[in-house]
Amino acid sequence: MKKLKGKDLTREELQKLCLGVLLFFGLIYGYFDMLLNPLKRRQSLTATNMVALQPEIEKAKEQIKRSANVESQAPQAAINIAQIDTMIPEGAAVSWFPVLISDFFKKSGFDKAVTRMNQEIADKETPGYRRASWSIDVPRVECIGFARAVAQLENEEPLIEIQSLNIEAMRDDPEGQHVLLTVQNIIK
């Protein structure tokens, strides 16, 4: 075997050394490219997924807590709504409201009161409830008694609001007045 000039390694040894170096680089490349890097990528993906899920879980827990907090305040709102619902009779408003008004004015001493519905609109602010506008014509009233009746109506019927009122003296009856009311009522 012939030794290379000035060196201890023979040609054959040098070739083997080169082969060893090549094998070493092949091993490094194969290991990192085919084994470790895909594993690291999977690790990174898993970690990313986990990190992404954590805030979602926290948010969900927060939502559950907040909802429970809101739920604890629900009974009072439910009571309020139930109270309002009990003030609204069943059925179409036109079937009970004119009767209610007529009875009320009869009780207050005014025999006749004619009630007509002007319009009925859905209220966006209060879903499930509507507003009905009515004209109430009371042909003859006595002013003081009528003012008392208005006070009673406003106190006894909290869902009714008088939008406008018109009291006019009657030419042929100086003691009496003719009244026209426009009221708004909350209905279902």
Next chain:
Amino acid sequence: MPLRLNLYHEIERNRSASRRDPLKISLYVLGGIAAFFVAWYLWEFARLTGMGHDLAKTKAEFARVDPQAKEAKRKEEDLTRTFKTSEKLIAKVEGRFYWAPVLERFMTLVPREIQITKFSGDTQGEGFRKCQFTVDGLSAGADPRKVAEELRQSLAESFAKEYKSVEAKFRTLEDGTEMAMLDGKKQPTASFAINVQFRSGEAPATPAPAHAGDRKKKRSNELVPIPETNK
């Protein structure tokens, strides 16, 4: 001195060559590195497995919590809607405008020298609402116009105690053609119509004043609304 011949020099040389074979050494080194790499790989694989377990746990927790959160959100929206409805209904009930106090106040202010022929009033809006009523009548006395003016003033003063932005104005004030009997005397009359406007309810919160810089930015020909002052 005996002569010693090394007959195995070839074998020894081969053995020595074999011992320092770079390929063999390389293979040993590579084997060592490979063992280290395998250990490293196994370590990382174990880590990945652990992370996989953690992820599975996290996913399971999310799968448990997420439907609950969605249900809670739906319930919260329903409840919020109920709250809002309840609040609005109560606000509507409590924020009503009452005409009975207006009539009561008005009746106490009308003197015996005045006969009211018509009273008409209405309200507009919700919350801080605009209200107005118009009174038509006939005043009698030595100076019927003064009687009507006193009624206008007393209406303005009295309603200003209770309501905001009160304005009482004559729409008409004319001398009447007829004479009226008052205290056994015939008195001249005047027909009048007084309009009273006022505001009722809580005034909405006024926005914070704009900064000087913001004001400078406004174009000079831009109209700036003048805020209404409450009396």
